[in-house]
Amino acid sequence: MxxxxxxxxxxxxxxxxxxxxxxxxxxxxxxxxxxxxxxxxxxxxxxxxxxxxxxxxxxxxxxxxxxxxxxxxxxxxxxxxxxxxxxxxxxxxxxxxxxxxxxxxxxxxLRYIEYPNKVVLMVGGLGTRLRPLTEKTPKPMLKVGNKPILQTIVEQFRNYGFKNFIFCVNYKNEIIKDYFKDGKEFGVNIEYVLEEKRMGTAGALSLISKNKLNEPFFVMNGDILTNVNFENMMQFHLENNAIATMGVRNYSYTVPFGVVEMNSNLIIDIKEKPTQTYFVSAGIYVLNPETLSYIPYNEYYDIPELFKVLIKENKKTISFPIREYWLDIGRIEEYERANKEYERFFNV
Known part of the structure; x- marks a missing residue:
């Protein structure tokens, strides 16, 4: 035992x-x-x-x-x-x-659990901050640990029993399609939704047939490297009866000056270079199908805007703290860091 x-x-x-x-x-x-x-x-x-x-x-x-x-x-x-x-x-x-x-x-x-919940990956971005690396290659297809970032994402979800994917593609989408095809080679099922224009982090959801998203589903940016336990995140969402769950990360920022605390014009304290800590969005979400009705059709729309609307409507939105490895590969220095750290956090 x-x-x-x-x-x-x-x-x-x-x-x-x-x-x-x-x-x-x-x-x-x-x-x-x-x-x-x-x-x-x-x-x-x-x-x-x-x-x-x-x-x-x-x-x-x-x-x-x-x-x-x-x-x-x-x-x-x-x-x-x-x-x-x-x-x-x-x-x-x-x-x-x-x-x-x-x-x-x-x-x-049960030997092996396979969940019906879909995974929607937003992989249509231009990756302008990673140029010149992305001039010929879409950002999710950049190699980290000798495989595309997107392949690691797919494998991580697959390892937790989530095998049904929808890729929202745009920039150089043919490279992604040629590599993954229908997903069978990777032990998953992949469908594609083509964004004809920039749609934000949620707009492309309006292009997906609602009968394909009839269970709580994941939405994740295609440039995130993480070994978060996706099974735990889905369970957390269901246990809390939420309409939407946002993965959040702890972010600390040190003020480079002495911060003066005042009451009117009276100085009551001085804190030298204090550290402020916040929870920030990690770009990983679980949404219930009913959230789709709040997303305008075929328009640019970001997920933070969706959460604001849900909050205003008094819908239950919750946070899921991500304590595992997580890295947003948005800049050259983060891409280099990912390649240095990959073997330490992922099975290769």
Whole structure:
């Protein structure tokens, strides 16, 4: 049985290490007698980080004290149905003393999960900031780690069970089509939507037939290199009953001067070169099909504008903090950095 156990006084960092190392989405909290008292999921940790918790904080105030469980003697089919109904992937199997004796893994039980959710990749940009590299090659086809950026994106989604893609193409689209074709060579299915003009990060969604986007779907920019757990992101979106989820990154900026705090004209404090921290959009989104009705047809439209409209309409929009490797390859220096870091963060 994998080591997925924590104690109440363990830290969020320790919980992350167990979850990441074990390639599971959850860890279980036990008492000194190894009896089950709770669980900590990837989603619990991300919500805690959004609420200002740090990696050194203890899990005692964030773990679920009423974890789902099954008895070791329960029928296998009933356990599978419980996992599917509750949208969970691992469940502890306990004995009569409430001690964990095994972990039931849904993915292993079903052998391989393939999700119906589409992945819409925006790959039509001109890549002007990467010239001269993009004069003959569209930005998503620039090679990082001896393969196009776009291939790494496709493979990462495929590895999490998302195999149905729609590429929104424009600039030098024939290069992308000739390389990927229908996707079968890469173990996926690919359709193409041609943007006849600049459409922004959301405008091209209006060109996609609505019957092709009848489940929550991903939208992602085609110049992002990341090993984010897409399965966790979709699960987070569904668990929170959101209409739209935005992947966000922590961004810190150090003011290069002493900042003066004042009350009227009275100086009350001076902070030397303080660091400001913000959450910024990471260019990865999960949207429900109903969001399409808010996007104007065949017009330039950006996803931040869509979120503003949804917020104004009091629709539930949420953020998903991305703690994994993430890099927006928009400039030459970022492209060079990606090539240096690729082997460290991706299987090659």
């Amino acid at each position: 994998k080591n997925v156990f924590l104690k109440e006084n363990d830290t969020i960092k320790q919980a992350l290490e167990i979850i990441d190392k074990g390639a599971m989405k959850i860890a279980f909290v036990v008492d000194n007698s190894n009896k089950l008292i709770g669980s900590v999921s990837d989603g619990d940790i991300r919500r805690a980080l959004l609420n200002g918790k740090t990696l050194e904080d203890k899990i005692e105030n964030i773990y679920n004290k009423n974890p789902l469980k099954a008895h070791i003697s329960d029928d296998r089919k009933n356990i599978i149905n419980l996992c599917l109904n509750k949208k969970i992937y691992q469940i502890p199997l306990v004995d009569d003393e409430n001690r964990i004796v095994d972990i039931f893994e849904l993915e292993e039980a």
